[in-house]
Amino acid sequence: MKSATAGSGVPPGPPKLAPKPGSVKVMRALYKYVAQYPDELSFQEGDILYVIDQVSDPNWWKARCGNQTGLIPSNYVGDQVEEVQTPLHEAARRGNLNFMQECLSQGVSGTGLDHAGNTPLYWACHAGHVDCVKELLMLPNPAVNAQNKIGDTPLHSAASKGHLAVVELLLENGADSSIRNKDGDTAENLSMNSAITNCIQQKRANFMQQRPSSYSLEDYEDDSD
CATH class of the missing domain: 1.25.40.20 (Ankyrin repeat-containing domain)
Known part of the structure; x- marks a missing residue:
């Protein structure tokens, strides 16, 4: 996990992602987050995030904001706005x-x-x-x-x-x-x-x-x- 290796100086590998997106959760960012690694996603407080994968790692989800995709800390987002099945x-x-x-x-x-x-x-x-x-x-x-x-x-x-x-x-x-x-x-x-x-x-x-x-x-x- 990122939190376990944050002080080691060695960036963790990306989690194994689902091959295809199924349902997509639309969530709102509670806080601003600045990416610390290339595979992470930066976003502002209040941004709408399309969460694609929550399964691979419960602490770091794959999401999209605007035209960027990356991993986000799950505790930085609030309750889902909606769930998109298609x-x-x-x-x-x-x-x-x-x-x-x-x-x-x-x-x-x-x-x-x-x-x-x-x-x-x-x-x-x-x-x-x-x-x-x-x-x-x-x-x-x-x-x-x-x-x-x-x-x-x-x-x-x-x-x-x-x-x-x-x-x-x-x-x-x-x-x-x-x-x-x-x-x-x-x-x-x-x-x-x-x-x-x-x-x-x-x-x-x-x-x-x-x-x-x-x-x-x-x-x-x-x-x-």
Whole structure:
């Protein structure tokens, strides 16, 4: 433990960490802490900390604050603010790109569903976090048209919330504007933003123009002779 070797001059090795984050506890720092070793994390009193691992060492937890990850003394944090069972979804919803990237790098599914059937992409689109949307759209098979339990897609959510830049990204990456939710509404129906409505309509018009005709030149030849 760090406390047992603090006076020896030999920094302890990092604890064995869990291979993948499961649930994540969101906690608030009670005191300021300045890192003493490279594997530790500095933070200020009142900072929100995402605690990833409490099991490897009960005295030194692995946590994230801002875009930094490291070990923190467990007695420097208070009661948890909340427990997050789907950390990637939560990172996408909050716009925490760095933590989202860490979850992905540790093998968390980028297309997993939460209790409501939403993907991380849905939450990033719902909140309008463009950087997070771009990151998730770079994944193989990003489930851009996945529908949740009420039938909404990421495009439904972005359109209803007025996030034009997100709508444009989704349409550029294969979002289907014809999908209807369980109320029978398309994303266009849910939009209150004329720019978004125009964007969806223009994309549909472009698609119709580019779609090959089902007729060939021979169909128009006069074979009455």
